[in-house]
Amino acid sequence: MPTPRPTSAKLKASDDDDEPPDYRAYVHNRCNGVTTVSGDDYLGLCDPMTGLLPVSTFCTTCNAQAPVGEFAWTDTGESIADYRKRMLATIPLAARVNARLIRFALILGFPTAAFLIARAFTAPGAVVVPTLALIAGLLLGVLASGMHMIATQRDFRANR
Ligand SMILES: [Zn+2]
Numbered sequence: 001m002p003t004p005r006p007t008s009a010k011l012k013a014s015d016d017d018d019e020p021p022d023y024r025a026y027v028h029n030r031c032n033g034v035t036t037v038s039g040d041d042y043l044g045l046c047d048p049m050t051g052l053l054p055v056s057t058f059c060t061t062c063n064a065q066a067p068v069g070e071f072a073w074t075d076t077g078e079s080i081a082d083y084r085k086r087m088l089a090t091i092p093l094a095a096r097v098n099a100r101l102i103r104f105a106l107i108l109g110f111p112t113a114a115f116l117i118a119r120a121f122t123a124p125g126a127v128v129v130p131t132l133a134l135i136a137g138l139l140l141g142v143l144a145s146g147m148h149m150i151a152t153q154r155d156f157r158a159n160r
Helices: 006-014 039-046 080-088 093-121 128-151
Strands: 023-028 034-038 056-059 064-067 071-073
Touching (some): 034 039, 039 056, 039 080, 093 128
Antiparallel strands (some): 023 034, 023 071, 056 064
């Protein structure tokens, strides 16, 4: 009786449909150039909660960033903007609002706290130190918000 070869089991595992794809291609509607996205860029592009501002992506033909509405997936023809809206609709509203509130609170909270603390420890009417504290706080807030975004990132790549 032949014993099953381990290689066949391995092959079957790699063909698993649950495995998210590593890369995907999109076409730019302005130049018709095709760009392949992979890694963290691919994860971020598929996650509709990525980015506080309108999201852009890179075209290797134009060698520039452009809004996601100018791109469509080559395999389905769906605009990436529409794709992200469709993915966003799968996230419960409460979870969406919650994540946005936390990110805005981080971005606004750090500079506000830094400014107030600097004001408390400087002479009345001092401007330079509180302003520097405000800027430093803003940088920290953006950083903290970005870290929250990465920490809560979900993998939408399996959804075509
Ligand atoms: Zn292009």
